[in-house]
Structures are given as C-alpha cells and as structure tokens.
Amino acid sequence: MRIALFVTCVNDAAFPSAGIATVRLLERLGCQVDFPPAQTCCGQPQYNTGYRKATEPLVHRMAEAFDGYDHIVAPSGSCAAMVRDNYPRMGRRAAAEGRGEALNRAAEALVPRMYELTEFLVDVLGRTEVGAYFPHSVTYHPSCHGLRLLRLGDRPHRLLEAVEGLELRELPNAEECCGFGGTFAVKNADVSTAMGIDKVKSAVGTGAEVLCGADNSCLMHLGGILRRHDQPQRPLHLAEILAATREEPLDPYVPDPYVPAEPTRTPRADTRPDQPPRSSTA
Amino acid sequence: MSAPSETFLGFPAFPEAAHDAVRDRELRRTMRHATHTIRDKRARAVAELADWDELRTAGAQLKERTLRHLPHYLEQLEEAVTRAGGTVHWAADAAEANRIVAELVRETGEQEVVKVKSMATQEIGLNEALAAEDITAYETDLAELIVQLGRDRPSHILVPAIHRDRRQIQEIFRERMADWGRTAPENLTDDPVQLAEAARLHLREKFLNARVAVSGANFMIAETGTMVVVESEGNGRMCLTLPDTLITVAGIEKVVPTWRDLEVFLQTLPRSSTAERMNPYTSTWTGTTDGDGPRAFHLVLLDNGRTDTLADQVGRQALRCIRCSACLNVCPVYERTGGHAYGSVYPGPIGAVLTPQLHGIQSEVGASLPYASSLCGACYDVCPVAIDIPEVLVHLRERIAEQGGKGHRLEKAAVNAAGWVLNHPRALEVGERLASLTRRLQPKRLPGPGAAQWTRSRDLPELPARSFRAWWKENR
Numbered sequence: 222m223r224i225a226l227f228v229t230c231v232n233d234a235a236f237p238s239a240g241i242a243t244v245r246l247l248e249r250l251g252c253q254v255d256f257p258p259a260q261t262c263c264g265q266p267q268y269n270t271g272y273r274k275a276t277e278p279l280v281h282r283m284a285e286a287f288d289g290y291d292h293i294v295a296p297s298g299s300c301a302a303m304v305r306d307n308y309p310r311m312g313r314r315a316a317a318e319g320r321g322e323a324l325n326r327a328a329e330a331l332v333p334r335m336y337e338l339t340e341f342l343v344d345v346l347g348r349t350e351v352g353a354y355f356p357h358s359v360t361y362h363p364s365c366h367g368l369r370l371l372r373l374g375d376r377p378h379r380l381l382e383a384v385e386g387l388e389l390r391e392l393p394n395a396e397e398c399c400g401f402g403g404t405f406a407v408k409n410a411d412v413s414t415a416m417g418i419d420k421v422k423s424a425v426g427t428g429a430e431v432l433c434g435a436d437n438s439c440l441m442h443l444g445g446i447l448r449r450h451d452q453p454q455r456p457l458h459l460a461e462i463l464a465a466t467r468e469e470p471l472d473p474y475v476p477d478p479y480v481p482a483e484p485t486r487t488p489r490a491d492t493r494p495d496q497p498p499r500s501s502t503a
Numbered sequence: 504m505s506a507p508s509e510t511f512l513g514f515p516a517f518p519e520a521a522h523d524a525v526r527d528r529e530l531r532r533t534m535r536h537a538t539h540t541i542r543d544k545r546a547r548a549v550a551e552l553a554d555w556d557e558l559r560t561a562g563a564q565l566k567e568r569t570l571r572h573l574p575h576y577l578e579q580l581e582e583a584v585t586r587a588g589g590t591v592h593w594a595a596d597a598a599e600a601n602r603i604v605a606e607l608v609r610e611t612g613e614q615e616v617v618k619v620k621s622m623a624t625q626e627i628g629l630n631e632a633l634a635a636e637d638i639t640a641y642e643t644d645l646a647e648l649i650v651q652l653g654r655d656r657p658s659h660i661l662v663p664a665i666h667r668d669r670r671q672i673q674e675i676f677r678e679r680m681a682d683w684g685r686t687a688p689e690n691l692t693d694d695p696v697q698l699a700e701a702a703r704l705h706l707r708e709k710f711l712n713a714r715v716a717v718s719g720a721n722f723m724i725a726e727t728g729t730m731v732v733v734e735s736e737g738n739g740r741m742c743l744t745l746p747d748t749l750i751t752v753a754g755i756e757k758v759v760p761t762w763r764d765l766e767v768f769l770q771t772l773p774r775s776s777t778a779e780r781m782n783p784y785t786s787t788w789t790g791t792t793d794g795d796g797p798r799a800f801h802l803v804l805l806d807n808g809r810t811d812t813l814a815d816q817v818g819r820q821a822l823r824c825i826r827c828s829a830c831l832n833v834c835p836v837y838e839r840t841g842g843h844a845y846g847s848v849y850p851g852p853i854g855a856v857l858t859p860q861l862h863g864i865q866s867e868v869g870a871s872l873p874y875a876s877s878l879c880g881a882c883y884d885v886c887p888v889a890i891d892i893p894e895v896l897v898h899l900r901e902r903i904a905e906q907g908g909k910g911h912r913l914e915k916a917a918v919n920a921a922g923w924v925l926n927h928p929r930a931l932e933v934g935e936r937l938a939s940l941t942r943r944l945q946p947k948r949l950p951g952p953g954a955a956q957w958t959r960s961r962d963l964p965e966l967p968a969r970s971f972r973a974w975w976k977e978n979r
C-alpha cells in the first residue's frame with residue numbers, strides 16, 4: 222500500500238507540526254508514508270474567490286504529483302473536499318466549454334484516492350484506537366467542509382474518545398461555521414470576526430484546555446481570536462493529539478505558533494464587533 | 504415616480520452595511536433568538552419525515568424539468584387561465600408590471616387596494632409605484648403591516664419584521680396605526696396576543712372595505728390555470744375572496760405542471776418555512792366563478808431578469824426557489840447582519856445568488872453579495888429544492904472577477920503571481936525558507952488592505968522555524 226501525504230500549503234508553510242504529526246501517526250500505525258515534493262496547493266482559495274481557470278493548472282499538478290499512489294491522505298477536511306467536490310465540477314465545466322476531457326481525467330484520477338485523515342484512519346485502516354495518550358480536556362470544532370461536504374460524521378469523535386486520558390467536552394452549536402471561509406475572512410472581516418468570536422465563546426465556555434479541529438485554516442482564525450483576547454485555550458490539530466503517546470507526549474502549554482513575539486495589546490473598542498470571550502469562562 | 508426598488512436605492516455594498524449591523528447589539532440579540540428558534544423547529548419538523556431526501560430530490564427535479572420547458576408550461580397556463588375567465592398580462596420588467604397593475608386598479612375607479620404578502624410585488628416596488636399614482640396599498644400580513652407602519656424595509660422573506668422585537672412593535676402600533684386607519688387600543692401592551700388582536704381589528708376594516716386585492720402566488724398550476732397561496736394568518740383568504748377584483752403578480756418560475764406536483768411542495772414548504780406539518784391556510788382559485796369570490800381576475804406574469812438567469816447553466820438553479828426562507832434561518836452570516844445589510848428584498852443566501860442574477864452584477868451591491876458567505880454549506884443542506892447555493896456563489900464570483908472593476912484587477916494579479924509560485928515547488932520552497940528566516944521581524948499587525956482586515960481583530964500565527972517541506976528533507 223503506497224500512501225502519499227498531501228500536507229496542504231497552509232500546513233506546509235505555517236503549521237508543519239500537523240504534517241509531522243500525521244507522518245508520525247501513520248508510521249506508528251505501520252504505514253509507509255511518502256511526501257511527493259511536486260505537490261503545492263489544491264487551489265481552493267483561488268477557486269473559491271472566482272478564479273476557476275487559474276486553478277486548473279493546479280489540478281493537473283496534483284494529479285501528476287500523486288500519480289501511482291494507492292491513497293492520498295490530507296490532514297485537512299477542506300482541501301480534501303476541494304479535490305473531491307470541486308475538481309470533478311471543474312472538469313465538467315471545462316468539458317462543457319469545449320476544452321476537452323483532460324481536466325476531467327485528472328480529477329477522476331484523484332477523487333477516489335483522496336482521503337481526509339480521519340476517514341483514512343477509520344475507513345481504510347479500520348482504527349479508532351490509535352495508541353494515543355493526551356491527558357487533557359478537549360473540545361472539537363467540526364469544520365464545515367468536513368461536516369457537510371465530506372460527511373465525516375462521528376469519526377473525529379470516535380478517534381478522540383479512544384485517546385487515553387483525554388476528556389472530550391461537547392461544543393455547543395458545533396455545526397455552526399467559525400467564520401473563516403478563506404477570503405471571506407478578509408473580504409467580510411467584520412462578519413467573519415463576529416462568527417469567530419461566537420465560536421470562541423462556545424469553545425472557551427466548555428472550559429476545555431484545547432480547541433481541536435481537523436482544519437488548520439479554521440484554527441488559525443480561531444487561534445488568532447483566542448490570542449487577541451488573551452485566552453489560554455490552545456488550538457490544536459487533531460493529528461497532533463493522535464500522534465501524542467506516553468513515550469512522546471505533547472504538552473499543550475509549551476510555546477506554540479500563536480505565542481506572540483511581544484505582548485498583545487488590548488484591542489481598541491471599535492475593533493470588537495462583540496464582547497471579548499473572556500466573560501464566558503464562568 | 505419612484506424607481507423600482509430592485510435593490511434598495513442608496514444602500515451601501517454588503518461589507519459596509521454589515522460593519523454597522525454586527526455592532527448593533529439589540530439587532531444581534533433579536534436575530535440570534537429568532538433564527539435559532541425557527542432553525543431548531545425546522546430541523547425537528549423535517550426529521551419527522553422518513554422520506555425527506557426523496558421529497559427534496561423530487562422537488563428539485565420537478566422544478567428543473569419545468570424550467571427546462573418553461574415556455575411550454577407558461578403557454579399552457581395562459582390558455583387555462585383565460586379559459587377559466589381570467590386575463591393574463593406579460594411583464595418584461597418591474598416598470599411594465601407596475602404600469603399594468605396601476606392601470607388595472609385605475610380602471611376599477613378605486614384608490615385603495617389590500618395586499619396579500621408577496622415577494623414579487625416587493626421585488627418590483629409595487630407599493631411605491633401605486634403611491635405615485637395616488638393609490639394606497641395596504642399590507643395585510645402581520646409582519647408586513649409592521650414594516651409598512653414603521654416605514655421600514657423588509658429583512659426576511661417570510662417574516663419581514665424579524666428584526667423587530669415586540670416592544671418595538673408595540674411602539675410602532677401605538678404611534679402609526681392611526682395614520683393608516685383604525686387606531687391602536689388605548690392601553691396596548693407588548694403582549695403578543697394583544698398585538699395580534701390590535702392588528703386584527705385594524706385589518707378587518709380594510710378587508711371589509713376593499714374592492715381590489717393584489718396577491719402573489721406560491722404556485723401556478725399549468726394544467727388548470729389554478730393559483731395557489733400558502734399562508735398562516737388567514738389574511739390571504741380574506742383578500743382573495745372578499746374583493747371584486749383580484750390581481751395576482753407572480754414570477755414566471757412559479758409555474759408547476761400539474762396538481763399532483765403540489766403533493767411534494769405542500770409537504771416540503773411548510774416544514775421548511777414555519778416548521779409546521781401543514782400550513783393553516785392553503786387557498787386555490789381558478790379564474791372566476793359566478794357568485795363566488797372576485798368577479799375579475801388578472802394574472803401578471805413577471806420576467807424581470809428571470810429569462811437571463813435561466814440562460815446561465817450554473818446560476819439558473821436559483822429559479823427553483825420556493826421562498827421558504829430556511830436558508831436565511833440557518834445562515835450564520837444572515838444571523839449576524841440581519842436582512843437589511845443585503846440591500847435588497849431578497850436577503851440571506853438566496854438573496855446573495857438571486858439579486859445579482861436578476862438585477863445584474865454591475866451595481867456595487869450586486870457585485871458584493873456573492874462574497875457575503877463563508878461557503879459553509881448550511882443553506883444547501885436545508886434547501887427543500889436542493890439549490891447548491893455555494894456553487895452558485897462561487898460561479899457568480901467568477902463572473903464578477905471576469906468583469907474586473909474595483910479591487911478585482913489587483914486580486915487577479917495576486918492570483919496569477921501565486922499561481923506561478925504554486926506551479927514551481929522550488930520557488931515555493933525558497934519563499935517558505937525566506938519567510939521562516941525573517942519570521943522574528945514580521946509584525947503582528949500588518950498594513951495593506953487584506954492583511955489589515957485580518958490583523959485588526961485577529962493575531963497572526965508566528966511562522967514556524969521551518970516548513971514541513973524542509974523538515975521532510977532533513978528527516979526522511
């Protein structure tokens with residue numbers, strides 16, 4: 222079984238620990254993982270902003286980079302969903318526009334082999350217990366694309382529940398979007414932030430030490446809000462929790478990428494669409 | 504003469520309107536409560552039906568097939584309506600529709616009409632157009648009445664006054680009812696029962712005096728020429744039966760081929776909109792009947808951008824919409840901004856795909872609406888006719904990007920530059936290394952449009968010491 226890691230561009234450049242954790246986890250479970258260096262980005266940000274044709278070369282790049290592997294595993298629900306949901310759509314559009322079947326073929330070559338991490342663990346490897354150890358309280362935010370496009374269902378919960386020492390706390394209104402939404406986060410920053418603050422309030426309200434997710438782009442947005450409001454809750458990718466063991470434990474309190482180089486300033490009143498989340502720790 | 508209010512005149516683009524809306528605490532509280540209540544109820548009502556998915560698919564397919572053969576069904580409808588004693592008028596746009604209705608009312612010699620709640624007449628700005636001809640239109644739906652008395656804009660498809668709480672409604676009734684007819688009772692409180700009773704008394708006078716009514720239609724049945732109106736309050740039933748003349752204005756996409764097709768929609772519409780198993784009133788009428796109901800019936804079939812929408816292979820699915828408003832109630836963006844921020848009578852997710860298609864992407868409002876979504880997909884999930892709203896949003900973004908204009912030229916250059924780097928992994932690697940090396944120098948808040956929008960409310964993560972790519976090279 223030849224397994225390729227599609228680390229995704231966000232993880233590659235900004236959150237390598239999620240990629241490293243995925244490699245360690247899969248290797249611990251007996252998989253041989255490869256990282257084809259020709260991979261870059263699935264093209265989701267460009268596509269969702271309206272640049273479909275500019276995204277097409279990346280579909281071909283993905284197909285070539287991952288050619289020959291049995292399974293492609295991505296520690297990101299939204300990038301896996303981009304490939305599975307939008308690549309075929311792009312292929313159909315290109316064909317309908319009289320531009321041939323090449324894009325369709327590239328999409329078809331990728332779709333059946335593309336897995337989000339929890340799908341791969343539960344459906345392909347048949348594992349919910351992965352030998353992880355993480356003695357902390359955790360709440361899980363199921364990002365929209367994992368929830369509604371991939372229909373990951375309770376896979377992440379089953380994996381987390383099986384982690385030794387982990388206490389899973391229910392996130393209220395879990396199915397609600399966190400407000401990241403790619404370029405939405407900057408094009409409609411006010412609404413995006415208002416949504417993020419509500420999500421962070423729910424998460425902080427659980428009293429959990431860790432806010433876990435399977436999409437680092439959402440966690441970057443939520444983590445940015447947590448930091449801005451000096452909340453100690455730590456955003457953490459699911460792969461990092463599953464990679465942690467008794468032998469190689471993960472301390473959620475060690476400095477993480479969100480620790481600012483300088484102390485955060487209190488935001489000006491007009492930058493806050495709503496109350497900071499600190500009130501909801503009670 | 505007031506211009507048709509296709510998009511609210513003078514309204515700012517979505518991000519600016521939303522800026523103020525998300526800071527309005529009272530609005531946020533009202534909207535959160537209202538949307539969550541109906542959202543949860545709908546979920547329970549839908550969960551009761553074991554065959555919901557089949558009904559949803561059937562609804563989508565019925566509408567798709569009808570749209571594909573729209574000219575055929577419209578001609579069949581015209582024939583049937585005429586045969587039953589009605590008159591059919593065709594209106595290419597809002598101005599023509601308004602002209603036709605005003606003329607029809609003038610012919611009756613009346614200066615007042617009562618109205619059943621209708622999105623089509625909102626869309627064309629009929630009340631304003633009639634006012635310009637000295638004809639007063641009285642809204643008889645409770646929420647619509649609140650909007651009219653409050654000289655307000657609707658903010659929801661089904662509950663146009665959803666942004667008002669009962670204290671505000673009490674105030675509006677007390678201060679404004681007298682201007683429009685029967686005064687509000689002396690000691691009116693904000694008790695919902697009292698408020699409804701005040702509205703009932705106020706409206707009863709209107710029904711009993713009205714000689715002309717204007718309605719919309721939820722469905723038009725082609726085989727028999729029958730109009731269908733689905734409602735909860737009974738005001739519609741009054742308007743549709745008491746007056747002498749009935750004028751119905753409906754979008755051409757409201758046609759369904761046969762009575763049987765209602766089987767699907769009369770199950771999915773009430774559960775999706777009010778979370779009821781069945782709506783309290785379903786009125787159907789076919790032309791005119793001697794000694795029973797209106798003696799004259801006119802149907803104004805409205806295009807107003809619909810044929811253009813139909814020509815767009817991806818965008819046309821928006822015409823399946825049965826205006827249930829489930830997508831509004833579940834939308835996290837709509838919940839936080841309310842409906843006014845969308846600058847149009849169609850707010851929320853369906854508004855974001857319908858308004859730019861019906862009225863063009865040239866206006867600032869029209870060009871901003873397709874971006875008013877995080878693409879979370881909740882709207883698609885609940886839509887009873889399976890309109891893939893995120894797909895249409897992205898498609899419209901493509902059309903807007905192609906059109907160019909404000910901000911999009913720079914964006915295109917950035918996308919092309921990124922595209923080059925992403926197609927050259929070696930360049931990407933160098934870029935990542937540079938970013939890591941200089942990470943301590945990078946400020947937490949960045950200048951420039953996009954970056955500043957991020958860092959005004961959120962910290963940026965500190966970049967890692969090395970990229971995953973670099974780690975892999977060293978360790979595997």
Ligand code: SF4
Nearest residue numbers: 824825827828830886
């Ligand atoms: S788009 Fe779908 S969910 Fe939204 S109002 Fe129309 S029918 Fe209802």
